Amino acid sequence: AQSVTQPDIHITVSEGASLELRCNYSYGATPYLFWYVQSPGQGLQLLLKYFSGDTLVQGIKGFEAEFKRSQSSFNLRKPSVHWSDAAEYFCALQGGGGGNKLTFGTGTQLKVEL
Amino acid sequence: DAGVTQSPTHLIKTRGQQVTLRCSPKSGHDTVSWYQQALGQGPQFIFQYYEEEERQRGNFPDRFSGHQFPNYSSELNVNALLLGDSALYLCASSYRRSQAYNEQFFGPGTRLTVL
Numbered sequence: 135a136q137s138v139t140q141p142d143i144h145i146t147v148s149e150g151a152s153l154e155l156r157c158n159y160s161y162g163a164t165p166y167l168f169w170y171v172q173s174p175g176q177g178l179q180l181l182l183k184y185f186s187g188d189t190l191v192q193g194i195k196g197f198e199a200e201f202k203r204s205q206s207s208f209n210l211r212k213p214s215v216h217w218s219d220a221a222e223y224f225c226a227l228q229g230g231g232g233g234n235k236l237t238f239g240t241g242t243q244l245k246v247e248l
Numbered sequence: 249d250a251g252v253t254q255s256p257t258h259l260i261k262t263r264g265q266q267v268t269l270r271c272s273p274k275s276g277h278d279t280v281s282w283y284q285q286a287l288g289q290g291p292q293f294i295f296q297y298y299e300e301e302e303r304q305r306g307n308f309p310d311r312f313s314g315h316q317f318p319n320y321s322s323e324l325n326v327n328a329l330l331l332g333d334s335a336l337y338l339c340a341s342s343y344r345r346s347q348a349y350n351e352q353f354f355g356p357g358t359r360l361t362v363l
Contacts, residue, residue, distance in 0.1 A: 177354035234350050238290030
């Protein structure tokens with residue numbers, strides 16, 4: 135079975151501060167990993183994805199994530215948070231073998247203090 | 249390109265009723281997946297349609313059924329609604345090039361409230 139854990143339900147940071155959102159996964163092989171963002175009343179927008187190769191991946195809006203196989207982690211980072219980054223962030227996993235079902239974590243709600 | 253569209257935006261039903269939600273995929277996409285997102289939770293995979301057939305299914309009861317039309321649009325039907333079916337229902341579309349990863353694009357969702 136595959137699963138994704140996001141340990142932090144809520145995180146509050148000051149505007150301009152750095153951000154790291156944690157994601158751990160469980161899967162029998164190397165999965166495809168994703169980070170999505172969801173603003174209130176909106177669908178999910180893909181921030182970045184990891185398939186293979188370079189373990190540090192760059193995404194949109196200045197976000198990056200690092201895949202660490204030894205820790206089964208795929209943490210999302212941003213050097214300087216903007217007020218517009220306040221939203222809910224979801225880590226997701228897609229296993230191989232056909233089909234592209236996504237398994238999501240429970241999400242981390244980010245609040246940005248001005 | 250209109251992206252993935254869903255209708256209606258909001259819906260209120262009572263227990264025991266039936267509901268149909270609709271999704272039009274992004275232009276050029278041929279695969280549609282449905283997810284249920286309960287309040288405070290991450291999306292949960294319901295099922296996926298490709299070539300008008302259900303190809304993969306998550307852990308949802310038979311009350312949840314779907315259909316894909318020749319133009320690749322899709323419907324999600326839920327029978328005998330329960331209070332616990334209240335959620336945001338998300339549709340995602342993709343292009344099934346191979347067995348490898350195909351990026352999914354999500355619609356804005358339909359908010360279903362069951363009273």
